[in-house]
Amino acid sequence: MRMTTDDELYRVDDVFLGPARQTLPFRVRYRAYGIGGGLYALVLALEIWTGLIGFWPAVYGLLIVVWLTTKAMSHIDHDRTVKSAVTTLIHEISAPRTPRRPDATTTRPTLTEVRRHTF
Numbered sequence: 001m002r003m004t005t006d007d008e009l010y011r012v013d014d015v016f017l018g019p020a021r022q023t024l025p026f027r028v029r030y031r032a033y034g035i036g037g038g039l040y041a042l043v044l045a046l047e048i049w050t051g052l053i054g055f056w057p058a059v060y061g062l063l064i065v066v067w068l069t070t071k072a073m074s075h076i077d078h079d080r081t082v083k084s085a086v087t088t089l090i091h092e093i094s095a096p097r098t099p100r101r102p103d104a105t106t107t108r109p110t111l112t113e114v115r116r117h118t119f
Helices: 030-050 055-073 082-094 102-106 111-118
Strands: none
Touching (some): 030 055
16 A cells, blocks of 8 residues: 655656657656666667567567566665665675575474473
8 A cells, every 4th residue: 555645855746748738648757768778778789699680579679678667667666766676686686595404304303302302
């Protein structure tokens, strides 16, 4: 549930609706244009690197970028910036993981061991 704030600083509508009397039919935040542009450049570079050059790969790449931008913008707001989201992603990916020990999950105490430790 989202609650509206009474703080006037966050009431600023940071969306671009288009020129006067020619507005777009959807609302897009300014940050989404930058994120989408950067993602589209990465997708096009990936398509060129793999050799998928043409009209339809570019169209499908644009659809993928719109989907990725929508997912990214659902996590980014005035409290969580793009920089902090990217930093968190990098820290989560590069964090050291401890391997599971197989003996820790497979050992079960026997009934005699339980009796011995309870008395």
